[in-house]
Amino acid sequence: MSALLxxxxxxxxxxxxxxxxxxxxxxxLVGAFPGITATMAVALAAGFTMTLEPVQGLxxxxxxxxxxxxxxxxPSILVNTPGTPASVATTFDGYPMAKQGRAGLALTISAIVSAIGILASVALFAALAVPIATLARNYFRSPELFSLVVFGIAIMIGISS
Incomplete structure (x- = not known):
């Protein structure tokens, strides 16, 4: 509880x-311009955040x-052009709603659902990050830690590609 506070x-x-x-x-802005993904934006911005304090940079x-x-x-909802590959499904319902004159409703629903998903993931992360890190610190030694790091890098490469 202290860490959360x-x-x-x-x-x-x-x-x-x-x-x-x-x-x-x-x-x-990055999300609204088609062709630049969120992962690419974070990778490009990482160099600029190196001069900041860790909390500010993160x-x-x-x-x-x-x-x-x-x-x-x-852009998925308004012009039927997904800003990133993750928003392709939004074009299926969002753009037809925009053509019917309900673009504001489509954007609002998308914002609400995105906020709920983000809040759920933050709550899950806040609840499980410390226990999982403690478990990893207590039970993983050098060989296991090396394997875990290699696995994490492989997962990040797989997700980003």
């Missing part, structure tokens, strides 16, 4: 909030990722 306290810092607003604007990168994953719905 420490994390919320770090997010309440004014500089972190300002960096999150910058990440929100950048992520939304706040920018995570906000870019989350905002890009919502921003990619806008």
């Amino acid at each position: 420490d994390g919320l306290g770090a997010l309440a810092d004014v500089s972190v909030i300002l960096y999150m607003l910058v990440g929100l604007a950048l992520g939304f 706040a920018v990168l995570l906000t870019i990722y989350v905002a890009a994953n919502f921003g990619d719905r806008v």
Whole structure:
């Protein structure tokens, strides 16, 4: 519980909030322009966040990722062109709704569902991150840790491609 309160306290810092607003604007623009994925935007922004404090840098990168994953719905719904591959399914229902004059409703529904998914994943992460990290620290030694790192890198490469 203490770690959760420490994390919320770090997010309440004014500089972190300002960096999150910058990440929100950048992520939304990245998602709205077709051809640039959220993962690519985070990879490009990672070099610029190296000069920031760790909490500020992670706040920018995570906000870019989350905002890009919502921003990619806008061109999907309005012009039937997915901003990223993840928003292809949005074109099936969102664009027909926009053609019927209900683009605002489609964007609102997309925003609500995205927010619910993000909040659920954050709650799950907050609940399980510390126990899983403790388990890994206590039971994994050098060979297992090496295997876990290689597995994690392989998964990240597989997901990003």
